[in-house]
Amino acid sequence: MQMNDTRQIAAPPQQVWTALFDPDVLKACVPGCQDLSGNPEQGYEAVVVQKVGPVKATFKGMVTMADVIEGESCTLVGEGKGGAAGFAKGQARVRLEPADDGGTLLHYDVDANVGGKLAQLGSRIVDGFARRMATEFFTRFQEQIEGPETPAPDTAAAPEAAQDSDEPRKGWVKRILG
Numbered sequence: 703m704q705m706n707d708t709r710q711i712a713a714p715p716q717q718v719w720t721a722l723f724d725p726d727v728l729k730a731c732v733p734g735c736q737d738l739s740g741n742p743e744q745g746y747e748a749v750v751v752q753k754v755g756p757v758k759a760t761f762k763g764m765v766t767m768a769d770v771i772e773g774e775s776c777t778l779v780g781e782g783k784g785g786a787a788g789f790a791k792g793q794a795r796v797r798l799e800p801a802d803d804g805g806t807l808l809h810y811d812v813d814a815n816v817g818g819k820l821a822q823l824g825s826r827i828v829d830g831f832a833r834r835m836a837t838e839f840f841t842r843f844q845e846q847i848e849g850p851e852t853p854a855p856d857t858a859a860a861p862e863a864a865q866d867s868d869e870p871r872k873g874w875v876k877r878i879l880g
Contacts, residue, residue, distance in 0.1 A: 707837075708808065709807070709810075710806070712805045715800050719773050725740065725741070727847075733835055733842075738765075748765055757823065766780075767779075775795070775796060777794065777796070786818070787819050789820075790816045796809070796810050814835075
């Protein structure tokens with residue numbers, strides 16, 4: 703399965719680049735990610751729980767950064783094994799360019815493959831799942847940098863409760879780096 707898209711992110715390219723290599727940001731962006739540890743130089747170990755059609759599996763694998771051109775582009779390469787469910791492999795080539803408004807255009811090309819029991823589900827189910835995962839990852843990535851479009855009503859009413867939460871808050875990258 704292959705797909706590509708472009709997102710306009712309201713942050714300068716250097717801020718977007720830094721977020722791409724931050725393990726906390728990546729963990730928050732990968733749907734179903736239970737654990738992510740490591741670093742950009744040696745790669746990240748990840749545990750991801752996903753349901754593809756009728757098959758639910760826990761994937762354990764690695765995410766590495768390849769073809770890195772500092773501040774411009776890189777390829778996120780991932781491979782996970784889900785036991786009897788099979789395996790998933792994929793890569794996302796990410797390219798950044800400055801936007802006219804001071805933000806960043808993030809271009810991505812995704813290529814994903816599955817094998818084992820997952821491959822038996824049929825290409826329509828697998829392709830739909832892969833598209834949803836890629837879209838959700840980059841949507842979450844954009845939200846991590848920009849923050850939510852509108853404040854959540856319960857967060858606005860009880861700011862101290864929102865600060866006590868263990869969940870990473872959206873837009874924290876922009877507040878720290880901006």
